[in-house]
Amino acid sequence: MPIDISPRQLHTAVVFGLLFGLGSACHGDTENLPRFSLRGFGTLGGVYHNDEGTLFRRDIGQAGGARRDQVSLVQDSMLGAQLSLFLHEQFEITAQAISRLNTENNLNPQLTWGYVKYKPDEAVSLRIGRLGVDTYMQGDSAQIGYANLPIRQPITFYPRIFDGMDAEFNHPLGDGTLRLKGFGGWTQGKLIGSLSAGAVYDTGGSQFLGGIVEYALYGWTGRFSAGQLRMRNEIDTISPGSPELAALQMLPNGAQIIDVISQKNREINFQTLAASYDSGPLQGIFSFSFLESAQWPDRTLLYSHVGYRLGPVTPYISYSSQHGSRPFISSGLPSGPAFNAINQAALLAQSGVFVNQSDLIVGARYDFIDNMALKFQVDFMRYKDPESIIDADLLTQSADRWTTRSLTVFSLALDFVF
Amino acid sequence: MGKRFSGTKTWVMLLALILFSASARPDIVVIVNAASNVEQLSRDDVVNIFMGRYRKLPDGTSVMPLDIKGDAPEKKDFYKALLDKNLPEVNAYWARLVFSGRTSPPLILEDADQVLKKVTLDPTVIGYTTDSGTREGVKIVYRLPVTSTP
Numbered sequence: 292m293p294i295d296i297s298p299r300q301l302h303t304a305v306v307f308g309l310l311f312g313l314g315s316a317c318h319g320d321t322e323n324l325p326r327f328s329l330r331g332f333g334t335l336g337g338v339y340h341n342d343e344g345t346l347f348r349r350d351i352g353q354a355g356g357a358r359r360d361q362v363s364l365v366q367d368s369m370l371g372a373q374l375s376l377f378l379h380e381q382f383e384i385t386a387q388a389i390s391r392l393n394t395e396n397n398l399n400p401q402l403t404w405g406y407v408k409y410k411p412d413e414a415v416s417l418r419i420g421r422l423g424v425d426t427y428m429q430g431d432s433a434q435i436g437y438a439n440l441p442i443r444q445p446i447t448f449y450p451r452i453f454d455g456m457d458a459e460f461n462h463p464l465g466d467g468t469l470r471l472k473g474f475g476g477w478t479q480g481k482l483i484g485s486l487s488a489g490a491v492y493d494t495g496g497s498q499f500l501g502g503i504v505e506y507a508l509y510g511w512t513g514r515f516s517a518g519q520l521r522m523r524n525e526i527d528t529i530s531p532g533s534p535e536l537a538a539l540q541m542l543p544n545g546a547q548i549i550d551v552i553s554q555k556n557r558e559i560n561f562q563t564l565a566a567s568y569d570s571g572p573l574q575g576i577f578s579f580s581f582l583e584s585a586q587w588p589d590r591t592l593l594y595s596h597v598g599y600r601l602g603p604v605t606p607y608i609s610y611s612s613q614h615g616s617r618p619f620i621s622s623g624l625p626s627g628p629a630f631n632a633i634n635q636a637a638l639l640a641q642s643g644v645f646v647n648q649s650d651l652i653v654g655a656r657y658d659f660i661d662n663m664a665l666k667f668q669v670d671f672m673r674y675k676d677p678e679s680i681i682d683a684d685l686l687t688q689s690a691d692r693w694t695t696r697s698l699t700v701f702s703l704a705l706d707f708v709f
Numbered sequence: 710m711g712k713r714f715s716g717t718k719t720w721v722m723l724l725a726l727i728l729f730s731a732s733a734r735p736d737i738v739v740i741v742n743a744a745s746n747v748e749q750l751s752r753d754d755v756v757n758i759f760m761g762r763y764r765k766l767p768d769g770t771s772v773m774p775l776d777i778k779g780d781a782p783e784k785k786d787f788y789k790a791l792l793d794k795n796l797p798e799v800n801a802y803w804a805r806l807v808f809s810g811r812t813s814p815p816l817i818l819e820d821a822d823q824v825l826k827k828v829t830l831d832p833t834v835i836g837y838t839t840d841s842g843t844r845e846g847v848k849i850v851y852r853l854p855v856t857s858t859p
Contacts, residue, residue, distance in 0.1 A: 328813070373807075413765050414763075414765075418810065423809055432805045571793035
């Protein structure tokens with residue numbers, strides 16, 4: 292009986308097969324280091340909300356979202372595998388792939404990590420290859436549900452992986468440990484904005500440079516990170532030859548509007564100051580980021596959570612927000628029925644640059660068995676300029692008159708590692 | 710009356726003895742090979758080594774920490790006494806570090822006997838065990854009192 296398998300399914304099978312096959316092919320231990328390690332992680336999660344016309348997405352890397360009155364299992368569910376080969380005490384090769392809902396609306400696995408690590412000394416390590424973006428605390432483990440307290444980490448507008456290198460230096464300082472890290476490369480990954488009607492923006496090849504200073508003392512960790520992202524590609528709507536670009540160029544203020552929404556060669560600078568505490572039953576994070584780019588309103592990002600363990604259950608509360616002003620540029624055409632449609636389109640084109648979204652989360656994690664945790668949380672989200680939420684109703688109103696809306700999302704997730 | 714008081718006293722002492730024996734657990738001791746130059750570690754040293762922050766002894770020697778598979782009582786006691794953390798929290802911590810490629814977890818051995826044997830033979834490792842008498846070939850460099858049941 293022939294097996295009907297699509298190229299995508301074959302791709303999925305090949306990636307995971309290679310990871311597990313390579314793992315099985317290696318045997319034995321070195322003196323104090325195994326020759327290899329094969330680990331996995333995953334989440335089986337469901338989300339529910341009852342807002343008509345609204346799609347809830349885990350992040351802006353997903354094409355589809357959870358609809359009203361449907362329990363969606365695809366937003367948070369994922370499966371990942373990681374294979375590390377320890378060639379020598381100083382050399383390691385690691386590959387990690389994750390299968391989750393992506394911008395193509397399928398679950399094809401993506402190589403999220405793939406690097407060679409050279410660690411000549413306990414204090415120094417260098418990695419070259421595909422790496423995770425580590426600009427905010429725990430950002431490089433955003434998809435590892437078991438490692439995190441809330442079901443989802445805050446949404447970032449930039450991709451979570453890049454191809455390049457990072458270098459790290461660790462050393463005791465006083466009673467604590469100092470960690471310095473520098474990274475550079477080119478981002479990888481595709482995004483879909485809330486207002487882009489499904490249009491995919493490819494962040495591939497954007498220059499990414501930055502550094503981190505971190506100091507850990509007892510249960511406290513303080514951290515400052517700064518960096519710059521220089522976007523490589525233009526968004527489709529104003530790519531050369533597009534009808535939208537031609538229409539904007541005809542407007543009196545079209546050139547200014549194009550400057551605002553253009554992504555090509557755009558430099559985005561960011562700084563993050565963060566502190567975390569993890570000692571005994573109490574754990575928490577507070578992170579504040581500032582982001583600026585020419586012609587864009589400055590944006591602030593706040594992220595915090597705190598949890599307290601009570602036996603096997605850890606209740607937690609979290610708050611995150613992204614906020615910026617909304618300095619719309621008018622089309623330059625007079626107002627009036629004859630120009631309403633054009634004027635509104637010009638405002639809508641700019642609204643994709645603005646982000647005003649917050650999320651208050653109340654939830655609990657239940658560690659009921661080794662390496663498995665069950666989580667339940669309720670997200671009370673508020674937005675005027677959504678980053679991840681797709682709200683079709685917004686498109687029926689002029690963007691400069693949008694008011695703050697709310698969305699409540701119920702989530703249940705089973706996180707595991709193996 | 711005096712006899713009755715004496716009986717009550719006996720019961721109280723017996724109860725105290727039972728409670729004491731239920732909660733009295735041997736200390737956890739951190740051990741290195743007897744040939745090591747290091748005589749004592751601080752709590753921060755032990756945290757740095759076992760939690761993957763910085764795996765060097767104060768004399769500059771690199772060490773690989775050893776851990777015990779599963780949820781052995783010694784393991785529960787060790788992390789409870791060192792960090793006031795239970796094992797799921799420790800596992801979540803390691804999931805964060807391992808899946809972001811920062812560092813590898815301690816080398817896992819089957820049981821406390823294997824840890825003791827490995828430390829006895831290998832000067833490049835560090836382990837922990839219960840403080841239950843004299844042990845040849847190893848040196849105690851840190852002591853963690855276990856004050857309550859995990």
